[in-house]
Amino acid sequence: MYNPSDDTFLIANSIVNCHGNYALEIGVGSGYLTEILCNNYKFVFGTDIDFTSVKHSKTFLKNFNNKFLICCDVCEPVKFKFDVIISNPPYLPSAGDGDIKDYTIYGGHTGTETTLRILHLIKSNLTDEGRIIFLKSSLSDDEKINRFVDGNSLKKSVLARKKGFYENLEVCEITKR
Secondary structure, rough: OOOOOOOHHEEEEEEOOOOOEEEEEEEOOOOOOHHHHHHHEEEEEEEOHHHHHHHHHHOHHHHHHHEEEEOOOOOOOOOEEEEEEEEEOOOOOOOOOOOOOOOEEEEEOOOOOHHHHEEEEEEEOEEEEEEEEEEEOOOOOOHHHHHHHHHHEEEEEEEEEEEEEEEEEEEEEEEEO
């Protein structure tokens, strides 16, 4: 399970004033961001590939009746359109040996593979006015994300930045044009 850290709080500050009907969080982890969504949206759907995270989040969010949490990869079984999809995906590049040891922080060879899987949901799981909000690291391959955005006529903006010791973090928002 991924416990809240600086990256979590950076996203939290970016979504605290977001409101709407339907929200999806991919990778609920501890449930910290899900709680913000539950306070601001009529219905919140959350997924995590780690069963322990889903179990913990269900307990942590027990007082919210407007949420549904399941254990699955990204949101494959979900056929629904959301106003917002948020994620603090694993965003660091893997060591290159192909064997990812910690799926909570390593997002594939370039650090963007998981993020790109999430961005593909813009076609099937996001309303026309919706947005995807996610965190990325300066250590990951931003060009892959930019090519996806440009190739699909999407718009990318940066909602927040934080400079760190060895990396810079950005909260990005992707919308349809």
